Amino acid sequence: MDTISALITLLFVMDPLGNIPVFLSILKDVDEKRRQWILARELLIALVVLLIFLWGGETVLNLLGLRQESISIAGAIILFLIAIRMIFPSPYGLMGETPEGEPFIVPLAIPMVAGPSALAISMLMVTSDPSRMFDWTLALVGAWAAAAVILMCAPLLLKALGNRGLIAVERLMGMILVIISVQMFFEGVQKFLHLQAGVAV
Numbered sequence: 202m203d204t205i206s207a208l209i210t211l212l213f214v215m216d217p218l219g220n221i222p223v224f225l226s227i228l229k230d231v232d233e234k235r236r237q238w239i240l241a242r243e244l245l246i247a248l249v250v251l252l253i254f255l256w257g258g259e260t261v262l263n264l265l266g267l268r269q270e271s272i273s274i275a276g277a278i279i280l281f282l283i284a285i286r287m288i289f290p291s292p293y294g295l296m297g298e299t300p301e302g303e304p305f306i307v308p309l310a311i312p313m314v315a316g317p318s319a320l321a322i323s324m325l326m327v328t329s330d331p332s333r334m335f336d337w338t339l340a341l342v343g344a345w346a347a348a349a350v351i352l353m354c355a356p357l358l359l360k361a362l363g364n365r366g367l368i369a370v371e372r373l374m375g376m377i378l379v380i381i382s383v384q385m386f387f388e389g390v391q392k393f394l395h396l397q398a399g400v401a402v
Contacts, residue, residue: 204336207326211344213378214280214318217351219287219371222364223313224355227304237353239303244349246306247314248342251323254315255341258324259331270396272328273389276321280382283318287375314348325385 202210228236262272326337351358359367 202326202329204333204340207322207337207340208343208347210378210381211319211322211341212347213374213381214283214316214322215314215344215348216283216287216371216374217314217348218358218362218367219374220313220352221355221359221367224309224352225359227309231303235303240309240353243304243306243309244314244345244352246310248345250311250315251319251341251345252338254320255323255327255337256334258320259327262324262328270389270393272321272325273385273392276318276325277382277386277389279321280318280378280385283316284375284378284382287371287378290371314345314352 224240228239231239323337323341326340327334362370
């Protein structure tokens, strides 16, 4: 996985276009003057969480004794499930019901932006090649920045694309994520089989 493909995958996983209706719905009762500030705060919290998992996730995985192949396969499964829910959404949205009142960390920062798939992909990038931390950090920050711009412009994008346009784009992103997740799964299985063959020899 190169830096550009990692950035695109992370951006699709964060699903900013699909999250626009959810963000607008959660923030609709918040004072308009505070709305952008809350949104910026939640996005920054999400970035911090993502960077923690990117830089510290490998240490946790090593302490737990988990192998790279396991992370690849598990990340693919999570990504596949998220993609399926993007294509065939639940009536409660991608992440289920959301609490009332002014949001703090949950659900906007976690799990809407820094969701399980984004965290899994972040750790997978590091375990695949720990020597490229600068590239992975660049991809993560780039994907987050693109998602942040989209979400900060949520009202304008909703007016431009409309609900149907946003739904169509989200379905397309979901289909692409299904393909990416299947490839990740096969790559993980292939590495596992090669490892087992090497042990057997």
